[in-house]
Each structure stands twice: as C-alpha cells, then as structure tokens.
Amino acid sequence: MSWSPEAPYNDLPPIPPAQNLETVSVLKKLVTARAELSGLNEALVSLPNPSVFVNSLALLEAQASSEIENIVTTTDELFRADTHRADASAATREALRYKIALFHGQERMRQRADLMTVGMAKEICSEIRGTETDIRQGEGTYIGNPVTGRRIYTPPVGRQVIEEKLQNWEQFMNAATDLDPLVQMAVAHYQFEAIHPFDDGNGRTGRVINGLMLVAKELLREPILYVSQYIIQHKNEYYRLLNAVTKSGAWEKWIIYMLHAVEATARSTRLKIKAIQQLQEQFAEQLLADIGPHYPVALSDVLFEQPYCRVRDVVDGCGVSRPTAVKYLSALADAGMLAVQRAGRENLYINARFMHILRSPDADLSADS
Template sequence: MKGFNKSQPYNDLPLLPPQAELETKEILTKTIRASRALAQLNGAIRNLPNPSLFLDTLHLQEAKASSEIENIITTNDDLYQAVVADKKFDNPATKEVISYKEAIWLGFSRLEQRPFITTNLCIELVQCIKQNTAGIRTTPGTTLSNRQGEVIYTPPSGEQVIREKMANIETFINENDSIDPLIKMAISHYQFEAIHPFSDGNGRTGRILLLLQLKLEKLLDVPALFLSEYIIKHKDMYYEGLRSVTENNEWSTFIRYMLDMVETTAIKGLERLESIVQLMDTTGQEIKEKLPKVYSKDLVEVIFKLPYTKRQNLINADLGTPKTVGNYLIALEEAGFLKSIKVGKEKLYLNRPLMNILEN
C-alpha cells in the first residue's frame, strides 16, 4: 500500500474516516447481532437490584485479561487477595492489573463529567495504568516485532505527527455520527493501535477506550464486558486483522472480528451475570434456612461483592460489632458457605462457588 513500509515510520497513516466500503451487508448483519447482544447485557445490568454490586469483580476480570495480553500474568487468588487484604503485595503484575482497573474507573468518571474522548484523557489513562508521568511518545526508533523478532510495523514518529493523528481520532469519535457506533469503535481502535501514541501501555489504553466508546454511545452503562478475554483466545486473528488494514486497506476482516468480539463477550457476560445472580439467590436462601440469626440481605451482598471478604468489610456495611461479624464469618465457614485463608496477618474468607463462575 502506498506510503507503507514496515521498517519506516508510518507517518502517512491515512486519516479517518477510511476510504473503503465499511457498511457491507455482512458487516451490517453482524452489527445488528452485536448490538442486540449488548442491549440484552445492558438491560440485565440495569435490572439488577444493585447494579454496582458485581462491578469490582467484573472490572478486575477484564483488567486481568487485558494485562495478560501484554504478558502481565497474575492469578485470581493473588488479585482478589491483594484488593481485599491490607497486606502489600510485592507482585508487580498484580499491582499493574489493579492500576488497570483503576484506569477503567477513571475513564468512566471522566466521561460522566464530560462526555468526550480526548488525547488528554488517553494520557491520563496510560499514566494511571503505568503509574508514571508518561506522555505522547517523543523518542524515535519505536518498532513492533513478531515473536521471531522481525519488525512487522513502525508506527508514526514525531510528537507533532502523533498529536495530529490523535486529534483526527478525537474528531472521528466525538463528531462522526454517519457510521454505526460499533463499526466506528472498531475503526478507531485500529487507528489508535496504529498510531501507538505511547512508549508503553498502548494495548491496554486502547482496550479501555473500547469500553469508554460503548459508554459514550450509550450502549453500555457500566464497563461489564470482558472484551480482552476474546482477544486472548483469538490473538492471531486480531493481529492479522490489524495487519490486513495496514498493508491492504482491507477493513472488512478486522471490523467483522471486532463485531464478533462484542457479540460473543456480551452473550458470555450475560450468562455469567445470570449465573452469579442465581448463585446469590440460592446461597441467600440456604443461609436464611441454616443460619437465620446470621442472614441478612446486606450480608449476602457483602460476600458476593468480591470472591474474598473479611471482617472489616462486614463492619463497614454496618452488620455489627467486630465480635458479632467475626462470629457470622465463623458460622458461615462452619456451614460450608465460605472458606478461610490466612493472608499475612489477616484472615480472608473465600466464596469458592463465586470464584468458580469467574474462572470459567
């Protein structure tokens, strides 16, 4: 393709919107299916008695998967223990995943204040993910290589060039209403990854932007979608799709991939949500029958907020004195609802059936 040489900075990266046929019959059919699946998930979240209840858990799962794509690996146990326990975890991967979760929340709160996606917001997100003061990439020589170490792409170089291309993305996302929002999301995701504006954290920032665009377009109220899980499973197809746009201006494959991702993850997200709600209902019922003096709706919500809980979480929910809530937790463990585990000097309680749903 004119202007593209994998070893040269791609400063001729075409601006958006693309000069290509985007809304083919096949793409529009997939768009309808993806939109429907997303609407069902969003409706189910809205209908929850307490929509914020599962959000921490869902965000951590997305953060874990997104970080895994960058080979930042942590276990669910490490992750949830680190969030609940006071013990400071030395595992840098766990810290990065928690920073990513914070970046998702940061993005959503910024959109609540001002519904625009900007270059400055992207910089804020990457700084939150990396916990540093990174800005737009200024040092030349950035290249992307495959597993064999061969250069497969050289992103645009020079801060001014990068900022101009980011300004074009801003306009496309915030002002272009002529393209279906999900197709627009796929296009801007390619463009962000092709610009590669930061020295590190581009993939994770780009994946948060997917969730933010769904919010901006009023397709998803809360970031309860594990998009990264799909990319992990179909990683080669993802990179092939990106490359086919760059090398051949072939958008169709990549857009279809992104629409499949939205549809598949929304369907799976809905199933997972329904499983958790069902588990919570049956567990609540069983606690009520076996431990009527311990049971309360608020208690059940606390032990379903995250897979791990501790005495302080129950105290914070005004469920009783330290001694009372300590007795509740002991009773719940003796009855088989929770399992205690020592983390540092603290005792945490694991809701194993909830963790099982999250891990499947």
C-alpha cells in the same frame, strides 16, 4: 508513499477511511452483536445493585488485558491482592492498576459529559503504568513479531505528527456519525493502536477506551464489556487483521472480528451475571437458615463485590460491629459457603463458587443461549 514495516508510518490515513465500512457482511454481524449487547445491558439494568458485579468483572478484564501484553497473573492472585496487597507480585500489582484506570476513566468521562479525549487517554495510560505519561518522543518504538523479533510495524514519529493524528482520532470518537457505534469503536481502536502514542501501555489503554466508549454511546449502563479474553483466545488473528488494515485497507474483516468479540463477550458476561444471581439466591437461603431474617441486606453485596472478603469489609459495608461480622462470616464458613484462608494477621473468606463462575467458560455456566 507505500507502507513499509521498517519505516515510521507518518502517512497513516485519517479516519474515517474513504470506503464503505458497513458492508452487507458487517451489517449481518451487527445484528447479532447488537442483540447480545442489548441482552447484556438488560441483564445489567435489571440488577438491584449493578455495581456489585462491576468490580469483579473489571478485575477479570484487568487480568486478560494484561496477559495480552505478557503481564501474567492468575485470577486467584489478582482477587486476593485486590483485598490483601501485602504479598502481591509486581505483575499482579500492574494488572490491578488496569482496574483503577478503568474506574478513573469512567469518572472522568462523566465529568466531561461523555466526551472521549486525548487528555483522558493520557490519564488512563498514566494510571495503567503507574507513572505520568505523555506522548512519546523520538524514534525507536516499533511492533515486533513475538517469536522472531522481526519488525512488523513502525508507528508514526514526531510529536506534531502524533498530536495531529490523535486530534483526528478524538474528533472521530466524538463525532455525530451515521456509523453504528460498534463499527465506530472498531475503527477508532485500530487507529489508536496504529498511532501508538505512548512508550508503553497503548494496548491496555485502547481496550479501556473500548468499554468506556460503549457507555458514552449509551449501549451499556456500565463498562462491563471486556473483549480481552476473546482477544487472548484469538490473539494471532487480532494482530494479523490489524496489520491487514495497515497493509491493504482490509477494514471489513477487522470490523467483523471486533463484532465477533463483542458478541461472544456480551453473551459470556450475561451468562456469568445469571449464574451469579442464582448463587446469590443460594446464599440468601443459607443466611436465612443460619443467621435468621434480620441479617443486613448489604451482606450479600459485600460477599459478591469480589470473591475474597475480610471482616472489616463486612463491618464497613453493613455497618455492624466486628463481633457481629465475624459471626456472619463464621456461620457461612461452617456451612461450607465460604472457605477461610489466613493472610498475615487476618482471615480472608473466599467465595469459592463465585470464583468458579468468574473463571468458567460459557459451557460450564448455562445451556441458555
């Protein structure tokens, strides 16, 4: 049966496809992608407290991945809402659920000895959507052209059909295969998007799984490789190449696209970590000058978990009294290291230079390559 965008693709072939996926061009791109990924992991492992960076980087991915689905919020809105949710917009709250889903998936993966399962995908999608999610029922789901609305792809229908294809996807995700893990990730990502198992949240769920898979394959210590910003910048190409795999089995170009995304994102994230480390050193010097040598070491961690900080974050994170926490934050604000913004009945202390690094393109961070 030939594929048609108008008809449910119940004949979606199982993975892996019966063709050579690691062509010469793919292998060449694998060399540079793996090198950047290894550099990122080394930068992460060298950090005394990697978890300090994970929260902020997860929020960046939450924003970008949501934007792909036209759920738009700003970086400032998202970071502010992560600290003070009272005035968060619906789009911002939805983007925040992406971060919760990522951390939930990471914890579930650890509990299941690094296995990626259909059940985990359901849980991740449920967290993203904020409602219990199961395999979609009935027909009517399709992918349309965002400009014309014309149907460009109709995923499989029928619970049994979808479940069978998901079982094949799960087996491939956890298989002992000779394929490079990055190639395996690219193939699995296409298949998940093509199955489109849920009524909503498929794209975001698939992108959470990408990061978790790299941890499961021991390529990264933490799921901090977030390709969504790259996809936003090359969104038309992303959908064109997904469709080309469906129409003509054009796996090579799709895999190379995903390897480009890994390479560019790993490099960008490594540069951000380097710039953040340098800023942390400047903060340490300022703390020493303003507070003295006896400030809690955990204070730096609190200030770099994300750009917005409350007094009680310092109280909880450093084990100090509220007056002491206020003294620390006020000293940094007086020195120009933190900005102050009123939120209801409390102050938010903003690490503006940290925020700048998180938002900045590579060229604004470092000439290092």
